[in-house]
Amino acid sequence: MKFDYSSAEQAPRRSAHRIVLITALCGVGVAALMSRETSANRHVPDSATAPMVLDADNAAQYDESIQSALADSIAVPQASEWITVSVKSGESLSNIFDSQGLPPDEWMALLKLGGDTLELKRLKAGEEIKIRKEGDQLQELSYALDELRTLNVRRVDDQFEAVTLTAEVEHRQARATGTITSSLFNDGNKAGLTDRMVMEMAEIFGYDVDFALDLRQGDRFAVVYEELYKNGKRMRFGDILAAEFVNQGKTYRAVRNVGADGRVAYYTPEGQSLRKAFIRTPLDVCRISSPFDLHRRHPILNTIRAHKGVDYAAASGTPIKAVGDAKVSFVGLKNGFGRVVVLQHGSQYETLYAHMSAFRSGLSVGQRVAQGQVIGYVGMSGLATAPHLHFEFHIGGNVVNPVTVAMPRANPISGSELAKFKLSSKAMVAALDQADARQQNAMATPALGGSAAPVTAAP
Ligand SMILES: [Zn+2]
Structure with missing residues (x-):
């Protein structure tokens, strides 16, 4: 990507070159001083670091050029100052460039680089952007993308270059x-x-x-x-x-x-x-409305019928969690139980969740679910007088009281x-x-x- 920088481009370009020049000359300076001490009257081979041959005749001339280069380096600051801009609420990159006296084609050119520079389109209040400018030209920009990555943009001749640096974490x-x-x-x-x-x-x-x-x-x-x-x-x-x-x-x-x-x-x-392999209750907020009771009179059928689970009263829509890592073995309707999910935990354990208002979307037989994962929502589908979860716990095919049963540990590390x-x-x-x-x-x-x-x- 090329830009048309007309009159304003000369100054920063020259200063950029000057920095390079000063660096080079200082290197020569050291080489010159060293060679003068050790071999005042002999030619330093052309292969030496100095681009020019040093000898006593042009040493004085060299001194002069080094002096002038050093003087130059003192007179001209190496780079303009970094300015830290704190992003205010609702401020965009164009607002910030505006307030810094940088023309729109600067930020437009910058965003055209794509990649991480596009993150500059999503500035948030309180974030900081560091910029270095000369006149109405952006020289460098630095922006923390996150706690580790920093976007650095700099002008190289008449183009911008962006690089993302990732800090090492110890x-x-x-x-x-x-x-x-x-x-x-x-x-x-x-x-x-x-x-x-x-x-x-x-x-x-x-x-x-x-x-x-x-x-x-x-x-x-x-x-x-x-x-x-x-x-x-x-x-x-x-x-x-x-x-x-x-x-x-x-x-x-x-x-x-x-x-x-x-x-x-x-x-x-x-x-x-x-x-433990199981958490005791599949709901976060609930109360037991009907305990495990093998001789209970059914509230709707009015007959003595074992209550082979625990009823947890909870608001309709309350998320129901898998009590252990499991494979889904049933999702669907089961007569009086309404919407039911059955989970298989290994070969011995099974849990059943009934009267749901809805299943978790996409839940299907054969799927694996993790302990604590939501499988559905409390409701009153089937035979129920109020929203509640009917929860059953089976071990080896027998129902047990989930409130009092000793819960096994989850699997140890093996192999x-x-x-x-x-x-x-x-x-x-x-x-x-x-x-x-x-x-x-x-x-x-x-x-x-x-x-x-x-x-x-x-x-
Ligand atoms: Zn029940």
Whole structure:
């Protein structure tokens, strides 16, 4: 893409060339001084870095040209100043160029480069654009596309060149330890954990520790986590790599694993799952309107009929979640049950969800669903007096009460993945042991409470 720059183009072009010239001459200058010291009267071979041959005769002339080049470099600034423009609400690139005295063909030419420069069409209030201009010509522009990528545009002769630079992120390992004195969040924050990390820790151990009921003063925790650094500066916290929670004297440990399918889960250092294979209720907000009862009088049929599930009253349209990883084995109508979904969890377990107002769109038999994934919505299809979910839990073909049945653990890590996991888990256990030891020491001294301490840098 060529542009027609008429009268205004000379100045910046000359200055650009001048910078190059100065750089070159300085190089020669060093070479000249060195060769004069070592061999004042002999010719430096033509192959030397200096483009001109140096000898005593033209050395003085050289001095002069170097002097003038250096003087030039002092008189003419190498580049104009960078200006940081903060984008105001509703402002576009053309507004910004306008207010900077840059003509429209500048931003038009820039956007014609396409690629990442098109992101400049979607500026948001509060973002920053850095520009360097000379007269009414843009020389350079820099814009952070996200926390890692920066778009750099510069003028090369009469064209613009755009390049996107991606900063390298360094992952450092850190750890935090604390003792519960007031609340999980207070003491977590005191130890240097963010609210998000405290929540993640609670989720990791949520199947074993009821943080609302079981938490006690004197409970302890240790978290090994990642901190992400960009250009030597901490950008943000990363993932929790391992964690320990000591609840009422019982120690729970968790190590992060990324499965072959990319799924992240936490396991005991031995590779056992920390989560249950099933969540107990398929609804977030509900109350039990009719319990599991094998001798119940049916509200509509008015006969004694076993109630082989649990009824959860909830507003029509409330999302229903799969209680475990499963394969869909039935989607459709089943007489009095109305719209029904049946999920098959491995060979032994089956769950049934009835009276739905609608299925999740696209749900079909044979599909895989993950624990917590929405499969449909509460309704009153079939025989029902009010919107509710009728939920059944079958083990080996028998119905059981989902509220009281002992839930099995999710599958452990197995096969070749286990060997790999045990390697990384070993390092994590060592890190947790270290954190423990440090905490014991801290508790032996009068100063009690949390501390966050960086550990070694990890690749
Ligand atoms: Zn029911």
